Amino acid sequence: MKLLLKRARILSILILAVSFLGCEDDDDANGLPExxxxxxxTIIENTGVVTFINISENADAFEWDFGDGTTSTEIDPIKTFESGTFTVTLTASNAAGASSTFEDELVIVIPNPITLPITFDDANVDYDGNSGTFGGAAFEIVANPDESGTNAVASEVGQITNIGAAFEGFFFNLGTPLDLTDDKTVTINFWSEVAIDVLMKLEQGTGADTEISASHGGTGWEQLSFDFTSSDSFSRLTFFVDGPGTTAGTFFIDDIEQEETAGGGGSGDTPTEAAPTPPARDAADVISLFSNAYTDITVDTFYAGFSAGGGVTDVQVAGDDTKLYTDLDFAGIETLTESVDLSSMTNLHIDVWTTTSFDLVTGVVDFGGDGFGSGNDTRGDATTTLAAGSWTSIDVTIADLQTASLTATPTDFSQLILDVVDVTGTIYVDNIYFYNDAPGGGDTPTEAAPTPPARDAADVISLFSDAYTDITVDTFYAGFSAGGGVADVQVAGDDTKQYTDLDFAGIETLTASVDLSSMTNFHIDVWTATSFDFVTGVVDFGGDGFGSGNDTRG
Structure with a gap:
């Protein structure tokens, strides 16, 4: 019993000691550190990523308010901000209920990528990191130096300085690709004090690079429009001021925008109306390569092996068969299996439709009867500016092509070249044919030559005419003549001389000399199914016969 009491007293002492010590801790808690x-x-530059480092003291709970509507209870949160100014607040607390608040203002600047529209007025756009120059050109952003024309406002603009090198320029890498699926027109404000062409090229896309030129009139700020035909998306926008030219100087650019493409005869990049229907013609008056209106000859290919572009396909436009050339640089249409004689034709016709305006060269090539590259090849070109969004009917005379170096005797037509000048473009083509536009058609006139006026007999020396009395002519086809000969025919009841396959012919009055000293003019009427140059030469023997040394010719 004594032992139990003794142990009880010891236990009581221990409990009192523990209780006493506990009361000492409670007292200290009332004076805990604040x-x-x-x-x-730390902020990762140009990204908006912020790592917060919590340096709070005597706290075990944390509430963050980032000033943009988001919060966190992490000790050291990592937060991504957009550009802007934010007040970040941290409330720290402990289990005893004590708390403290701290706040700081953050300014976040994240450079924006370059996207359309480009105005140069947003200082937060990273032009330095997403643009470049080449070929010697320089680019910088400056204040608008001329508030007039299509840009009559105070704003920032891009300044381009050319040193005068061919194909110098600058480019923008776009943060959002330029998508041409629907809207295919890009416009810019451009300043120049000289007339100049500006070439815009789209690169790094889902399809082939494409480029378009626009002409500036040199009157200060003007709006230029670039109408593309591609349906791809592109991440690089490149400009060449004066393209292949070497114009040096300072130019300005602003307001690069994508706009809705105007239709104008079509919908988007496709014509909705067929090409004009060709007129009815005699079969002998037409050589058709491709047309629903006529019977076509054999064409070996509409896209020869040397062609450059996206190829050619057969499509229909309003029920009419049409050739579609995509992203065309140049193409060759060839008739190699059978040579084609154009000597009876007077014109080349072709209908072309495009959404953009550019120059198209049509070239007619004759192989001279001995194949390509033999040395007898000749080619005549004609250039036509195509209208945007409507059919352009190209009609070129064979005579003009001959002036441009096509042979005078085009009896071996073998190639028709379609060449888009300086750029690539998508074109729809129809009604490719040659025709004879001579009166009466065919290779025979249906109307007589014009009737000469009445003249006194003393005022006329006639060699051949139903209107006057003819002198004696020894021959209308002298022995030195070259060709198929001469025949007497009638045209609408009028006596006519027909020279076939003529190279040259001599008409001679040797039996009796003819005195022209009282005459003032020489006249002759000529009809041909084809256009070519024709020389008439008058020869005087000087009174002592041919070859005496006194012969003269004009």
Whole structure:
């Protein structure tokens, strides 16, 4: 019993000791160290990523308010901000209920990528990191130096300085690709004090690079429009001021925008109306390569092996068969299996439709009867500016092509060249044919030559005419003549001389000399199914016969 009491007294003492010590801790808690909230941060430049470093004291709970509507209870949160100014607040607390608040203002600047529209007025756009120059050109952003024309406002603009090198320029890498699926027109404000062409090229896309030129009139700020035909998307926008030219100087650009493409005869990049229907013609008056209106000859290919572009396909436009050339640089249409004689034709016709305006060269090539590259090849070109969004009917005379170096005797037509000048373009083509536009058609006139006026007999020396009395002519086809000969025919009841396959012919009055000293003019009427140059030469023997040394010719 004594032992139990003794143990009880010891236990009581221990309990009292423990209780006493516990009361000492409670007293200390009333004077705990103060909670102090605080933080620092590190910012990853150009990204908006902020790592917060919590330096609060005597706290075990944290509430963050980032000033953009988001919060966190992490100790050291990592947060991604957009550009802007934000007040970040940290409330720190402990289990005893003590708390403290700390706040700091953050300014976040994230450079924006270059996207259309480009105005140069947003200082937060990273032009330095997403643009470049080449070929010697320089680019910088400056204040608008001339508030007039199509840009009569105070704004920032791009300044381009050319040193005068061919194909110098600058480019923008776009943060959002330029998508040409629906809207295919890009416009810019451009300043120049000289007339100049501006070439816009789209690169790094889902399809082939494409480019378009626009002409500036040299009157200060003007709006230029670039109408593309591609349906791809592109991440690089490149400009060449004066393209292949070497114009040096300072130019300005602003307001690069994508706009809705105007239709104008079509919908988007496709014509909705067929090409004009060709007129009815005699079969002998037409050589058709491709047309629903006529019977076509054999064409070996509409896209020869040397062609450059996206190829050619057969499509229908409003029920009419049409050739579609995509992203065309140049193409060759060939008739190699059978040579084609154009000597009876007077004109080349072709209908072309495009959404953009550019120059198209049509070239007619004759192989001279001995194949390509033999040395007898000749080619005549004609250039036509195509209208945007409507059919352009190209009609070129064979005579003009001959002036441009096509042979005078085009009896071996073998190639028709379609060449888009300086750029690539998508074109729809129809009604490719040659025709004879001579009166009466065919290779025979249906109307007589014009009737000469009445003249006194003394005022006329006639060699051949139903209107006057003819002198004696020894021959209308002298022995030195070259060709198929001469025949007497009638045209609408009028006596006529027909020279076939003529190279040259001599008409001679040797039996009796003819005195032209009282005459003032020489006249002759000529009809041909084809256009070519024709020389008439008058020869005087000087009174002592041919070859005496006194012969003269005009």
């Amino acid at each position: 909670v102090l909230a605080g933080f620092t941060q």
